[in-house]
Amino acid sequence: MDSPAEKALRGIGLPTEDTRANESEVRFRDGGWFRFEIPSVEGPGVFQAVVEEAKRLDVPLHRISEGSGIQLLTDQEIVDMACIGTQEQIEVSLFLGPRAGFEISAMQAAQNGGVVRPRLRGMDAVRAALDDAFRAYSLGIRSVLVADEGMLWLHKELREKGLWPNDLKIKGSVMMGASNPLSIGLLASLGLATYNCPTDLTIEQLATVRAFTSVPLDIYVESPDDVGGFVRYGDIERFIRYAAPVYLKFGVRNAPNIYPSGAHWEDTAIRLGRERVRRARIAWEAIGRLGMASRMSPVPCRAEDLAIPVS
Numbered sequence: 599m600d601s602p603a604e605k606a607l608r609g610i611g612l613p614t615e616d617t618r619a620n621e622s623e624v625r626f627r628d629g630g631w632f633r634f635e636i637p638s639v640e641g642p643g644v645f646q647a648v649v650e651e652a653k654r655l656d657v658p659l660h661r662i663s664e665g666s667g668i669q670l671l672t673d674q675e676i677v678d679m680a681c682i683g684t685q686e687q688i689e690v691s692l693f694l695g696p697r698a699g700f701e702i703s704a705m706q707a708a709q710n711g712g713v714v715r716p717r718l719r720g721m722d723a724v725r726a727a728l729d730d731a732f733r734a735y736s737l738g739i740r741s742v743l744v745a746d747e748g749m750l751w752l753h754k755e756l757r758e759k760g761l762w763p764n765d766l767k768i769k770g771s772v773m774m775g776a777s778n779p780l781s782i783g784l785l786a787s788l789g790l791a792t793y794n795c796p797t798d799l800t801i802e803q804l805a806t807v808r809a810f811t812s813v814p815l816d817i818y819v820e821s822p823d824d825v826g827g828f829v830r831y832g833d834i835e836r837f838i839r840y841a842a843p844v845y846l847k848f849g850v851r852n853a854p855n856i857y858p859s860g861a862h863w864e865d866t867a868i869r870l871g872r873e874r875v876r877r878a879r880i881a882w883e884a885i886g887r888l889g890m891a892s893r894m895s896p897v898p899c900r901a902e903d904l905a906i907p908v909s
Contacts (some may be wrong), residue, residue: 630895670867680738716745
């Protein structure tokens with residue numbers, strides 16, 4: 599017999615448990631099931647190295663993302679990243695700041711305070727993040743990365759009033775932490791273009807999210823130590839099969855956290871970028887052995903849902 603909770607959930611058409619009974623029927627606009635993303639590409643020097651390594655290893659690349667933040671990039675560096683993205687037809691997603699973890703927040707350093715680390719503290723921070731978005735857009739970027747749902751709400755409100763560029767997309771950071779179909783669906787309703795799931799969701803949990811929302815999911819195949827350090831190459835087939843459409847992301851375990859990055863970290867950032875591409879090559883070979891390569895979005899990708907920069 600159904601419990602009161604099960605009756606309540608069924609009464610409004612919600613799943614009552616995590617399941618992967620059915621393959622995903624959702625696709626990217628170009629029909630693809632999956633795409634490749636290289637994260638932590640901290641500046642144009644790292645981006646150029648990632649592109650070179652991807653060509654050398656014959657790795658498809660649809661999107662790169664950056665984590666130190668727009669506020670720590672010069673105008674010229676943003677322009678250079680936009681130019682590389684335009685030339686190579688790769689989406690470039692830059693992080694909006696500031697964030698509590700970089701500022702004077704005491705709570706973010708407390709034992710239980712990590713939850714506030716990626717957040718925007720106060721309206722000064724919200725205004726600065728909005729300035730980040732508009733500055734990046736003016737320099738050619740068409741995708742920004744957020745970790746605060748308030749910025750998602752603001753994006754939705756501004757867009758409805760014609761005050762947000764229609765072609766500037768919002769990508770949800772793994773640091774947002776939403777971990778169930780309801781919270782992820784709520785974020786998607788605010789206009790997310792894609793959402794980066796927490797790194798420890800099971801296949802069943804991901805499949806249940808997919809049954810509830812069509813927003814593309816970003817999934818770490820290998821995650822940095824500070825967000826789990828999981829190495830999940832054996833799950834690639836199930837990621838594609840049950841959570842499509844997905845961006846497969848490649849961090850590196852057993853590596854330093856380089857945020858905030860800069861010239862003092864560039865040599866390390868470049869080596870890490872090249873290694874992330876090598877990890878992507880490992881995944882690409884596995885996908886070939888699985889007979890799933892044809893399910894990938896083409897490269898270069900011309901789909902409207904890929905936010906290629908303008909230069």
